[in-house]
Amino acid sequence: MARSHSNPANGVQPRASGDAAMHIILIGVNHRTAPIELRERVAFSVENARRAAQQLRASGVVGEVVVVSTCNRSELYGVFGRDAEGAAAALDDFITAFHGLPAGSLNGALYHHHDHDAVRHLFRVASGLDSMLLGEAEILGQVRQAYMVAFENGDTGPVLNRLFQGALEIGKRVRTETEIGTRPMSAAFAAVKLAEQIFGKLRNHKGLILGAGAMGEQLVEHLRDRGMTSIYVANRSRERGEELARRVSGEAFSWEDLPRALELPDIVVASVGGNDPVLTRSMLERAMGARGNRALFVIDLGVPRNVEPAVADLYNVFLYSMDDLTEIVEQNKHARAKEVPRAEALISEQLEKFKVWQASARSVALLAELREKLQHNREEFLRQHMDEMEHLAPEDRERVARLTAELLDNILEQPASRLRSEKELRRKLEEIEAVRHLFGLEENKP
Amino acid sequence: MTSFLDNLVLAFYLASFGIHVWFLYTDSRFIGRLGTLCLAGGVVAHYFALLSRARAMGGVPYQDFYGSLSLFAWLLAVTYLGIERFHRQRAVAPFVLPFVIGFVAISTFLAPEPAGIQHAKAHGPLFALHVTINILAYAAFALSFVVSLLYLAQNRWLRNRKLGSVIWRFPALEVLERMSRSSVIVGVAALSFGIALGFLWAHRLLGHYVTGDPKEIISLLVLLVYALYLRLSRQTAWRGARACRLCVACFFFVIFSYTVVNFYLSSYHRFF
Numbered sequence: 001m002a003r004s005h006s007n008p009a010n011g012v013q014p015r016a017s018g019d020a021a022m023h024i025i026l027i028g029v030n031h032r033t034a035p036i037e038l039r040e041r042v043a044f045s046v047e048n049a050r051r052a053a054q055q056l057r058a059s060g061v062v063g064e065v066v067v068v069s070t071c072n073r074s075e076l077y078g079v080f081g082r083d084a085e086g087a088a089a090a091l092d093d094f095i096t097a098f099h100g101l102p103a104g105s106l107n108g109a110l111y112h113h114h115d116h117d118a119v120r121h122l123f124r125v126a127s128g129l130d131s132m133l134l135g136e137a138e139i140l141g142q143v144r145q146a147y148m149v150a151f152e153n154g155d156t157g158p159v160l161n162r163l164f165q166g167a168l169e170i171g172k173r174v175r176t177e178t179e180i181g182t183r184p185m186s187a188a189f190a191a192v193k194l195a196e197q198i199f200g201k202l203r204n205h206k207g208l209i210l211g212a213g214a215m216g217e218q219l220v221e222h223l224r225d226r227g228m229t230s231i232y233v234a235n236r237s238r239e240r241g242e243e244l245a246r247r248v249s250g251e252a253f254s255w256e257d258l259p260r261a262l263e264l265p266d267i268v269v270a271s272v273g274g275n276d277p278v279l280t281r282s283m284l285e286r287a288m289g290a291r292g293n294r295a296l297f298v299i300d301l302g303v304p305r306n307v308e309p310a311v312a313d314l315y316n317v318f319l320y321s322m323d324d325l326t327e328i329v330e331q332n333k334h335a336r337a338k339e340v341p342r343a344e345a346l347i348s349e350q351l352e353k354f355k356v357w358q359a360s361a362r363s364v365a366l367l368a369e370l371r372e373k374l375q376h377n378r379e380e381f382l383r384q385h386m387d388e389m390e391h392l393a394p395e396d397r398e399r400v401a402r403l404t405a406e407l408l409d410n411i412l413e414q415p416a417s418r419l420r421s422e423k424e425l426r427r428k429l430e431e432i433e434a435v436r437h438l439f440g441l442e443e444n445k446p
Numbered sequence: 447m448t449s450f451l452d453n454l455v456l457a458f459y460l461a462s463f464g465i466h467v468w469f470l471y472t473d474s475r476f477i478g479r480l481g482t483l484c485l486a487g488g489v490v491a492h493y494f495a496l497l498s499r500a501r502a503m504g505g506v507p508y509q510d511f512y513g514s515l516s517l518f519a520w521l522l523a524v525t526y527l528g529i530e531r532f533h534r535q536r537a538v539a540p541f542v543l544p545f546v547i548g549f550v551a552i553s554t555f556l557a558p559e560p561a562g563i564q565h566a567k568a569h570g571p572l573f574a575l576h577v578t579i580n581i582l583a584y585a586a587f588a589l590s591f592v593v594s595l596l597y598l599a600q601n602r603w604l605r606n607r608k609l610g611s612v613i614w615r616f617p618a619l620e621v622l623e624r625m626s627r628s629s630v631i632v633g634v635a636a637l638s639f640g641i642a643l644g645f646l647w648a649h650r651l652l653g654h655y656v657t658g659d660p661k662e663i664i665s666l667l668v669l670l671v672y673a674l675y676l677r678l679s680r681q682t683a684w685r686g687a688r689a690c691r692l693c694v695a696c697f698f699f700v701i702f703s704y705t706v707v708n709f710y711l712s713s714y715h716r717f718f
Contacts, residue, residue, distance in 0.1 A: 176472045182614055193614065197604065200618035292682035295619065312605070316686045324607050331609075 022159060022362055023084065025062070026118035027091045027110055028075030031132050034109040042099050042106070044069035046149055052076075052098055053155040061090040064157040066150040066164060068125070070142045072132050077122065079159045088112050119163060119354050123347045126171030128181060135180035135336045140171040162357055170350040177346060178339040183332035187325040188215075190332070191299045192222045195267050198297050198318055206230040208265035209250075210258075210278060212240040215301050216271030220248050223267065234261050236272070262287035267297045270306035278302075281310040288314055299325070363419045371412055378404050451495040452554045458488030459523070459547045466539035470615045478536045485527060485539070492520045492550070508577055512553040517578070519549035521585035525632060529589060533625050535617045541592050572647050580640035580665070584700055586633030587672065590626045591697035594690040597622040601687045623686065626693055627679055634672050641665055664703045671696045 029042055044052060049067035056065050062078030069075070076095065080087035096106055113121045121130070126143045128135040147164040150156050156164070175181045184190040199205050207223050209216045212235045220231060231250030235241030238254055245252035253261040262268070262283065272278050279298070288296060293316050300307040300321045312319040382404065386397055462484035469478040496517060500507040508514040526542045600616050603609055617625070644662070645655040656662065675696055679689035 176474050179471075182473070194604070196618060197600075197613065197616070198619050200621045289682075293685045295686060315688075318604055320607065327607075328609060 022358065022365070023080050023087075024115050024118045024159060024163065025078050025080055025084065025087050025091065026075055026113040026121060027088065027095065028068075028073055029106065029109045029111070030073035030075075030130070033111055034106075038106075038109055039072065039074065041101060042074045042095060043071075044074055046145075048098075049146065049149055050153050052094075053150055053153060055098070056091075056094060057155060059090070059094070061087060061094065064160040065155050066146055066160050068143060068146040070139065073125070073130075075125075077118065077160060077163070079157065084114055116351060116355065119166075120347065120351050122163060122167045123170045123350055124344075126167040127174035127343055127347060128171070129174075129340060129343055129347075133185050134333070135175075135185070135339070137175070137181050140168070140175070143171065144168055158361065159358075163354065166350055166354050170347055173350075174343045174346055178342045180336050180339040180343050183335055185329060185332055185336070187301075187322065187329055188219045188222050190325045190328045191219055191269075191320065192226055194318070194320060194328075195223065195297050196226065198295055199266060201227060202267075203227040203229070205266040206232070206264055207267045207269065208232045208234065208261055209244070209248075210234050210268065210270045210306065211272035211302075212237070212244040213271040213273070213301070216269045217244060217248065219269050219271075219299065219301070220250075223269075224248065228267075230264075232261055232264060234258050259283060259286065263290040265296075266294065267299065269299045269301065271301040272306050273302075274306075275304055277306055277308045279307040279311060281308050281314065284311050284314055284317060288317065360419070367412065367416050367419065371408075374408055374412070378408055449495070449498070451491060451498060455488055455492045455495050456547070456550055456554060458484050458491055459543060459550060462488055463540065463543040463547060466536060466543060470537055470540055470612065473615060481536065481539060482527070482530065485523060485543070488546075489520065489523050489527060492516075492523065496520060508581070512556065514581065515549045516553035518581050518585055518588075519546045519553065521578075521582045522546050522549070522588055525582065525585045525589050525629065528632075529625055529628055532628060533617075533621060535621055535625065537615055537617050538593055538596060538622075538625065541596055542589060545588065545592070572643060572650070576640055576643035576647050579636050579643060583633045583637035583640055584704060586629045586636060587668075587697055587700045590629035590633065590693050591700075593622055593626040593629060594693040597626065597690045598687060598694070601690075619686070623679075623690065626690060627676070630672055630676060630693065634669065634676060637665065637669050637672070641669065661703065661707050664699070664707050668696075668699045668703055671699055 029039060031039070034042075044067050049069060052067055053065045056062050056076070056078065062080050064079040066077045067075070068077065074095075076091055078087070078091065092106070092110060093103075095110070096103060122143075124130045126140055128137070128139050131139050143164070147156070147160075147168070150160070184193045195202060195205075202223060205228055207220060207228050207230070209220050209231065212233070224231070231245075231248050232253055233241050233245040233248070233250050234253040234255055234257070235244065236255050238252070241254075242252040244250075258278075262279075268279070270279060279300075284296070284298070295316045295318065298307055298311060298317060298319045300319065303322055305321055307319060307321070309319070311317055382401055386392070386400075389397075392400070462481050465477060465481035465484055469481050496507045496513075499513060499516070503513075508517045522542065523546045526539065526546075530536055530539065596616065597619060600613060600622065601619055603613055604619070616622075641662075644665075648657050649655045675689065675692050678684040678692060684692070
């Protein structure tokens with residue numbers, strides 16, 4: 001089938017596909033079911049994801065497939081026919097074999113979801129509700145990328161297009177309509193957000209890091225990511241300080257020059273070992289005078305504290321210790337958790353929309369199959385009985401054929417029209433297998 | 447009786463307020479733009495409402511307190527829009543718009559039917575410019591007052607490490623400080639020009655520049671305190687919260703000038 005390679009989010013119109021290929025299956029492992037060592041072994045690179053999808057479609061196990069693989073999860077979303085157990089077993093075997101793992105090595109780690117459970121799962125994943133860090137933002141981008149790869153590769157069809165577009169939509173909606181992703185969830189990120197709350201954009205601001213510890217360096221990296229370019233380093237050991245300065249493209253100061261170094265930055269990150277404070281009130285009072293009382297944000301990552309608590313009383317100084325940052329993170333965790341019910345409600349709403357679409361697509365497919373079957377029966381019927389009616393002129397035969405065709409159209413017109421216009425009816429027909437069975441439609445399907 | 451235009455103005459401002467609160471909650475750029483668009487719609491509709499009021503009165507629309515209040519609200523909205531565009535910050539709107547809405551509501555629902563022109567000499571382009579520019583100055587000072595209060599509240603929360611949920615949506619302290627100073631610069635420039643026009647108008651009308659009206663003295667005092675603020679806010683000892691406290695204090699001179707002086711002390715400046 002010819003396929004547009006434009007952005008799928010810009011409107012791949014869902015179309016009906018036969019019900020035989022309307023069931024969704026998901027198998028995967030994540031941080032809750034498998035340790036990191038196992039997750040690493042079943043992770044898919046982009047190239048592997050493409051290859052796996054190609055092989056799966058070629059094998060006929062699934063008609064559509066998307067592989068979502070992040071550091072915390074590897075999941076295969078597929079669309080299969082009617083044999084759910086067979087599809088699940090085939091996918092289990094595939095994922096094990098694809099990664100060269102011994103048979104059964106993923107037992108207990110793999111989870112399976114079908115149809116609406118799979119849909120809800122993906123919606124929760126995209127919304128950050130299934131993440132290790134509740135509400136994290138990166139997952140939405142990762143789901144988008146996984147979908148784009150599959151779409152570009154031609155591995156998606158109407159069902160997964162609709163599913164993933166719905167997932168991207170709900171992921172965005174949950175983030176804009178709830179506060180699940182607004183607050184910083186790590187001490188380093190909380191410190192960066194606080195810095196931005198004081199100074200705005202950090203592009204033209206300067207930072208000073210005291211000590212060459214890993215945590216201070218990590219925080220400085222965050223600050224650099226947010227645009228800070230001027231970084232100074234002061235460390236008791238000159239060599240280690242210079243080494244860190246090189247790593248963060250900063251400038252090193254000797255420990256003796258600390259009073260002078262304190263006049264330069266807007267943000268000071270203190271992460272020094274030892275029992276005594278390295279920054280005293282008098283030191284910072286002098287520095288504030290020299291720097292014209294411009295606001296100074298002091299982040300004390302030391303335990304025991306590196307900065308005298310009395311520094312917080314100085315005008316225009318904002319002092320945050322590790323405990324303060326941890327408390328902010330804890331508050332934010334609670335606040336995010338409180339948003340979960342609202343996010344779940346939005347997800348349920350989105351799931352309902354998907355169910356209505358799916359029921360609609362299935363109904364249309366059912367009607368098409370029914371029309372095809374009745375058409376076939378009509379032609380058969382005419383063939384059998386026309387031979388017995390030799391007295392009929394060719395134009396009469398044609399008329400009979402036309403009338404039976406019209407009768408068929410009339411019979412199907414009303415249900416088709418009601419299915420098109422009545423959303424509620426489509427929803428009620430969710431369990432459409434019974435209707436299919438009623439008309440004996442499954443008999444001709446593989 | 448309120449006209450369709452008055453109701454439209456209120457509807458635009460109320461919608462803009464609601465959308466800006468929503469923006470504060472969601473941080474969505476689209477919603478923010480929608481809020482700004484509604485505010486701009488309100489400003490345009492408000493302009494025509496003032497024009498219609500002026501036509502009904504046969505003169506400037508601010509010959510009574512309500513008209514003056516309506517013009518003040520319009521200029522506050524205009525100044526805010528300008529400052530919002532300049533600093534690219536929308537989070538202050540939910541704190542400014544209630545004032546705009548309140549003043550418009552008072553001038554819409556409590557104002558009597560516009561009577562004919564009451565002050566025969568209170569017309570002419572010079573007079574109109576004098577009043578409009580002075581009210582623009584008051585509006586700019588009002589904006590700096592709101593922004594400074596916001597700064598002080600946020601500064602307090604940040605220093606005491608008591609962070610609520612909304613703080614992450616507020617503009618940064620430095621941005622608020624700059625917004626406050628920008629508003630005061632607009633106010634000082636407008637007030638200087640407005641006072642100069644007032645002296646010119648007095649000279650044309652009365653033959654001398656200074657009338658000795660208390661409003662002249664208090665207006666010069668307002669100009670002086672805000673000029674002092676501009677000077678001090680750049681000095682090291684005053685930078686930050688102290689400058690904002692001074693800005694808040696300065697606004698009490700404006701309130702005094704707009705209420706006590708207008709109503710009880712001035713003979714020429716009854717409503718502006």
